[in-house]
Amino acid sequence: MTADITVALADEQATVPQRRQRRRHPGLQRQRLILAIIRWVTISLFLIAVLVPFLYMLLLSVRPIESLLRNPGSLLPSLDELTLDTYIDVLAPVSEGGQGFLTFLVNSAIVAISSVILALLVAIPGAYAIARLPFFGSRQVSALFLAAYLFPAIVVAIPLFVIFTRIGLRGSLLGLVIVYAAQTVPVAIYMMRNYFETVPASVEEAGLMDGLSRVGVLRRITLRLAMPSIMATGLFVFMIAWNEFLFALLFLVDRRPLWTVSLGLAQLSGSIEVPTTVLMAGSVVLTLPIIVLFFLTERLLTGGLTAGAEKG
Structure with a gap:
């Protein structure tokens, strides 16, 4: 029984360097890096697709209609143009x-x-x-x-x-x-x-x-x-x-x-x-x-x- 336990422990210890070697393998590290980049790029694209329309809607809601007619292509209004009159009206x-x-x-x-x-x-x-x-x-x-x-x-x-x-x-x-x-x-x-x-x-x-x-x-x-x-x-x-x-x-x-x-x-x-x-x-x-x-x-x-x- 003791000999079997010793052999099992030796086999387990022998696999540790192999696991570390696999972790340090440049191909695996490159693959993990590529997958991480793809994941964050995908998440960023979804966030942009969801948040940009809502942000644009929110910015339009605090602009007076006169400012929007003067400069309809402006996404970021100046601070002195911001107003809550639209919400009061709604x-x-x-x-x-x-x-x-x-x-x-x-x-x-x-x-x-x-x-x-x-x-x-x-x-x-x-x-x-x-x-x-x-x-x-x-x-x-x-x-x-x-x-x-x-x-x-x-x-x-x-x-x-x-x-x-x-x-x-x-x-x-x-x-x-x-x-x-x-x-x-x-x-x-x-x-x-x-x-x-x-x-x-x-x-x-x-x-x-x-x-x-x-x-x-x-x-x-x-x-x-x-x-x-x-x-x-x-x-x-x-x-x-x-x-x-x-x-x-x-x-x-x-x-x-x-x-x-x-x-x-x-x-x-x-x-x-x-x-x-x-x-x-x-x-x-x-x-x-x-x-x-x-x-x-x-x-x-x-x-x-x-x-x-x-x-x-």
Whole structure:
């Protein structure tokens, strides 16, 4: 036994110089250097493609229209030209001569947050049932949910418009919340089901043996362990509800006080009387909350979306 251990140690020690030699090999070092350069060049190109348009939009939004007309090709305005009057014009109420985007922001926040709450209330028990409770066709349910996304939204837009008009929900934020929740529940169930399957079944069985009901196990044990996935799913639903335009246009086109911020921006872009600087300010107002929310929760969103991927 001792001789075998000695031989194994000798073989292991003999491989150390070989590993160092491989690390010092000029071909390998050159290959690693080339790959590192390609990686950083690719990242830089993606950053330029994403950040330059947003930076240009931001710079235009703080310039007066007179400066833009005098020198339209100038990307960097002088400091004495910078102004926030465009944002005041965008956020001010319509009664005061503004565009009313502050009201649109409040409407969008109400719709997005309500959609998240309603979607999670439906998706959490649905995902848990698919992941834990055996029933006929449980494995085919997820495929059926995802199959709903094979059809474009315009296919169901007209039937929903007719149905909600007849029941009196068209032209209200409640109808929009119901549509957004129904639109996002299938993918929310699919995302959370994968995470619920990674929760050890032995933990839930211990809770059942301690006298908890299935609902109690879900509320006290599973939800706490699956909180990253729940938060990531909630952020996903929030972003969809915040940026959605088609259903908001169909449901609220004749109710301007209830417009969401995406409708307000579409109205600005379609008006020839609105200066370009005001349009850029409205674009920043629409985009900035999502950017801030994403960077504040980026780690949670990434972890929740990737967790359980090996079981998907």
